[in-house]
Amino acid sequence: MTSSVLERIGQLITKKEKPTPVTRLVERCREGDAAAFRELFERHVHGVHRHLSLLMGPGEDVDDLVQLVFLNVFQSICRFQGKSAFSTWLFRITLNVARQEIRSRGRQRRLNAAVAEVQQAAPKTLHLNPEVALSTEEEIYRTLDVVSLKKRETLILYLYEGYSLEEIANLLNSSVSTIGSRLQSGRKEILEHLAAQSEKKEGTS
């Protein structure tokens, strides 16, 4: 199979255009060079911000998460062995931070439900408030929330970030067939969810 186009472009840029390769910057960071860390930060912060914005959805303030990503980079740069590209490594950290945040939101909801059971009261579930008009983008991300975390991120990477199946498999350290299967079942679950909503609408009308 062909190697990805973007990786080649990345290699071309790295080889020909950039005066300081990322590997050198990483080495300097390890040696305690603050300027190198700053440069690494400036070079990648926009990409991290974009990834997180797309993964988290609209209305989320991702600045804190961007900060957390670089804090993790700061903590673990010594463990970066250069087996994969720095951008891939950084992307995985970004993905982990996003996953953690999304899980954390889900866990808070679960805990609230447990509290409600102890109190023998109805859980304060998230009601659909018809008075609040949601933007299309919010609706889209809310629909994407119906699928599991792995399928959600695969769908976002494929649909909105434009990665190919091979690229996603490389980024998520998985096989192409797994990614394809996640994508297909994610699409199917979304379609089923939309159909259920549509049925609900038909029922109420």
Add this chain to the structure above:
Amino acid sequence: MSRTPKECREARAGLTALRDVGPIERSRHELHLRRCAVCREAMAGLRAIESHKTNVSEMTTAQLERIYDRLIPIAHEVSREQAQRATWSFRPSFLRWALVASSAAVAIAAIVLLAWRPSHAPFIAPPAFEAVTDIAETPDETLAGIAVDNTGYIDRLEGAVVISDLDDALDNGRFSLSSPLSIRQENTARSNFRVGHYARLAVIDQADLSVVDSSPEFIAVHLNKGKLAVDFDGSWGKRFEVHTPDVIVRVKGTVFTVEVFDAQSTRVGVVEGRVEVLPIAVPFSHPIEVSAGEMLVLPGEGRPVLLEPEPRALAGEARIETESPLAFGGRIVQFATSPERVKVEVDNRFAGYTPLVIRLPYGPLDYRLSAPGMEAVEARLHHEQVGELVEVGMHPAVHYQPIVARDPKRKARRAASRQPMEQSVASLMARARAALSAGDVDYSAKLLHQAAHDLKGDDLVTALSLLAECYSAAGNYAKAADTFDRVASLVPGTKIAQNSRYEVGRLAMDHIGDYNRARNAFTAYIASPFGGELKETAYFSLCELYGREGVPRNSLQCFNDFLRIYPGSYRQPRAQLWRGVLLQEVEQRWSDAERDLLSFIRAKPRHPRCEEARYRIALGRYHQGDGRGALAMLDEYLQLYPTGQYRVRVERLRRDLLRLTSRKTSAK
């Protein structure tokens, strides 16, 4: 025209498949979409999601600076904490850098410390019904909370809560678990805490809780009285225990509740996962495992009692709002249950699944709540008053009896059964044909199956062929393929047998997913001396099959042969498309692939795959170093398919190409 859920299911599966479905299957799905408004609307929604253009705002310089300025002090703090622990793994030079880089942070931290007046008195939360303190929303604190283990955070305090023994360790809602901590709260109070990123605790009502042990790997809290809900994520390799006067509850990763009553009895309920409860009040007792849905009651005296899973669903609220602007003379009613996704029917009409907000007219209404595995509940909703609450309990079903929908084929079945009820084979066949023409394939299959026992020779072959068609129409593809195989074995070397083989191949490939069986069937069909109009289709299917099996080289070879054997076939353009794709993927023969893809576009300019073909042509040109040609094709793509499925990739490739071109120009 009517539609069946099965039809919908099949169409949805086919429409969301990544692989390219065959033309017959595609036309069937398209027909279904025309007939079924629900699927049509859902598909439109999916397409809207897939073609949505995300709008991500670029970071401003001020934003970037703000993040960097906040990052450095926290980084310094982290490195200091790690240095305190023996497990620090950075190189010594890194600390030097951290110290240099965070010198500004020290100044900021000093300012913050000067501005903050530490309270040495016990921390007293605001009284009940006042605004909830949500300290966790402070961005810096949230961040540090995620980053640093064994640091606790107060997320929420409601009612009278006293947190003592913290001294000056309490830093704007943040505290270290290494210092002793105890919480006492009064009735109706509630406090939420977070520990690192692996535990969330909610102390509810009148309670007395203290942290008795905390190390990086282990945390134990003692609940002397009250209620505690815990969500603990065991995947971080930590251990967590809740001690009460009677028991020790050990967890590995779960959501559970512990309640300690005044009579020194304890109740442990598990929502998710499992916990191990060790009764310490009973000598020589063994640990008791409590699973999700179960509740363990340890009375002050006597043996522990493990209760069966309790009915978990509560039709919590049916809240009515008449004042809502959306009421339009009726009332807005909210249905909420735990768990969600319970089906709600109002006056025998499907209303939706919970959580549900609907507008209902005035007057008493009967509603029904049902969920798989639960006894359905029927009740009356009077809701003449605003704020009326309806509470019902749902219990696990003793026997689940599905609601049988009205059978749309009953009429046809009755028509078939009106014929004389003779048990002769001829009669069975006649009735089977009548049922089949009425569209009742299930009944027809039953009769044919019955008739096949007594038939021989050509009649048996006819009956089995019809039976196989019935199975196929009813969606029982495995049985259909087996029956076709049986037909082929009954009359080997005939055209009927060959046609049956083709059917087996089609079913195995498209529905059963048994590619080996499909390949054998198609190969036998192609090699047969009979075969006719379907030979070409079988050849094309075989080529596709290799692709689906993940053998692209064989698929490429097969498409080459196909184009050679059937040069004027109406499948030629599609075969060229696939060959073009495979030439790119397998052999990187970009110019040959472009030739194939271009001829496909010329032959089928309105084909949906033209979009992919254009993208692939651009990709091929890029690989050949023809940046200008690639850009031209990408522009054409964007002009033709402004919301196409490859739009994001095309834009990315175009952006990168433009960047490369401008860099080359500037370098010159």
